[in-house]
Amino acid sequence: MNDTTAAYDCGHAVHLLWDYLDGRLPDDARGRVARHLEECVDCDGHFKFERSFLDAIRTLRRDDAAFASLRGRVLGALRGES
Amino acid sequence: MTRHQSLPPDDSPRGSSFDDSGIAYAMPTQPPTDAALSRFEREALPSLPDVARFARSLTRDAADADDLVQETFLRAFRAWHTFIPGSDCRRWLFTICRNIFLRARERESRMVNVDDAEAESLAAVRLHIQARDAGLNDMFTRLDVAPAIERALATLPESFREVVRLVDVEGFAYEEAAEALGVPVGTVRSRLYRARRLLQAELLKYAVDLGFAASSDRDVVPQKEHGK
Numbered sequence: 374m375n376d377t378t379a380a381y382d383c384g385h386a387v388h389l390l391w392d393y394l395d396g397r398l399p400d401d402a403r404g405r406v407a408r409h410l411e412e413c414v415d416c417d418g419h420f421k422f423e424r425s426f427l428d429a430i431r432t433l434r435r436d437d438a439a440f441a442s443l444r445g446r447v448l449g450a451l452r453g454e455s
Numbered sequence: 456m457t458r459h460q461s462l463p464p465d466d467s468p469r470g471s472s473f474d475d476s477g478i479a480y481a482m483p484t485q486p487p488t489d490a491a492l493s494r495f496e497r498e499a500l501p502s503l504p505d506v507a508r509f510a511r512s513l514t515r516d517a518a519d520a521d522d523l524v525q526e527t528f529l530r531a532f533r534a535w536h537t538f539i540p541g542s543d544c545r546r547w548l549f550t551i552c553r554n555i556f557l558r559a560r561e562r563e564s565r566m567v568n569v570d571d572a573e574a575e576s577l578a579a580v581r582l583h584i585q586a587r588d589a590g591l592n593d594m595f596t597r598l599d600v601a602p603a604i605e606r607a608l609a610t611l612p613e614s615f616r617e618v619v620r621l622v623d624v625e626g627f628a629y630e631e632a633a634e635a636l637g638v639p640v641g642t643v644r645s646r647l648y649r650a651r652r653l654l655q656a657e658l659l660k661y662a663v664d665l666g667f668a669a670s671s672d673r674d675v676v677p678q679k680e681h682g683k
Contacts (some may be wrong), residue, residue: 376645389578391648395622397629420594422583429595430604430623 380408386416394424495535499528502545506552513556523559527552575648584661594662607657615650622647642662 376399386409392398393406410417427439506527510520531538531551538547586594608616621632624645629647635638 387580388573388576389571391651394631416590418584419580422595423579424585425593425595426651427623429598429600430619430654431626433604433624434626442671449485453475 379405380412381405382409383413383416386410386413387419390420390423394420394427491535492532498533498540498544499535499548502645503528505545506548509549510552510556513553521558523552526555530555537617559643572645572648575645575652578652579648579655582652582659586655589663590660591609591659591662591667594658594667597667598658598662598665603658603661605652607654607661610657611650611653615646617654618643619650619654622653 386393387405389398389402393403398406410420424448505522507520507524510523510527511517511635514520514523527548531548537545583592586592591597608619611619617636618632621627622629622636629640629643633643636643638646
């Protein structure tokens with residue numbers, strides 16, 4: 374009988390890399406990826422690297438000032454409609 | 456195109472309607488007649504060279520463009536009874552041509568979604584191995600990361616850039632991004648994964664250009680070992 378709770382192998386875990394990091398896996402699959410990462414240094418390193426990449430992209434959100442001119446343009450258009 | 460013209464049906468269910476251009480069409484209710492064919496040859500076929508040039512600009516492939524032109528005229532003829540004499544036939548044909556092209560492209564993107572997503576996960580891991588081997592395992596914390604990512608984002612095609620902005624920067628769920636962009640969730644997923652890989656490749660190149668990869672061993676943060 375297949376063990377549906379066992380850790381995935383490297384190939385399977387890597388295929389689910391982004392789904393795992395984006396929180397899109399169901400509980401059982403997420404648990405099996407997590408167990409694999411506890412056991413595999415290489416895959417754990419890959420996942421940490423990609424997580425740091427996503428964290429880095431999120432820093433762009435802090436730069437709201439960059440949208441100031443766009444906001445002004447949109448506001449101008451909205452006022453023109455009213 | 457004027458309001459009173461109708462677009463011909465494609466592969467939509469019988470009796471349904473769509474309005475890609477904000478115009479509803481009526482399903483044909485009668486077969487074309489010989490007289491209709493004569494009128495079609497006289498009024499529509501002279502536009503074929505124009506439609507063919509337009510199709511070539513869309514597909515960028517001569518064979519695909521020819522197929523597209525043929526399909527355009529076939530569908531136009533099937534719906535010829537809905538065409539209003541005296542209105543702009545060439546514009547009507549261009550609209551049909553563009554709609555067929557866009558729908559075919561959408562079908563293709565849906566078909567390759569799953570394979571693309573898996574391939575992109577593997578590609579991301581390969582890219583990490585390259586970075587690690589170059590001593591750049593920690594490049595996302597060593598770079599002045601926001602300006603570097605902005606620069607890298609600017610190099611991506613618009614369709615990739617917008618999905619990164621919505622999902623990774625603004626925190627949209629895939630489903631929310633799909634709704635905002637008017638594309639299937641699978642398309643958001645595949646575009647996002649591809650965009651992330653392209654972004655990382657640009658950032659790796661940027662880090663190497665800045666000389667980070669040439670740092671001496673003591674400047675590189677050692678890779679953390681787990682379970683050993």
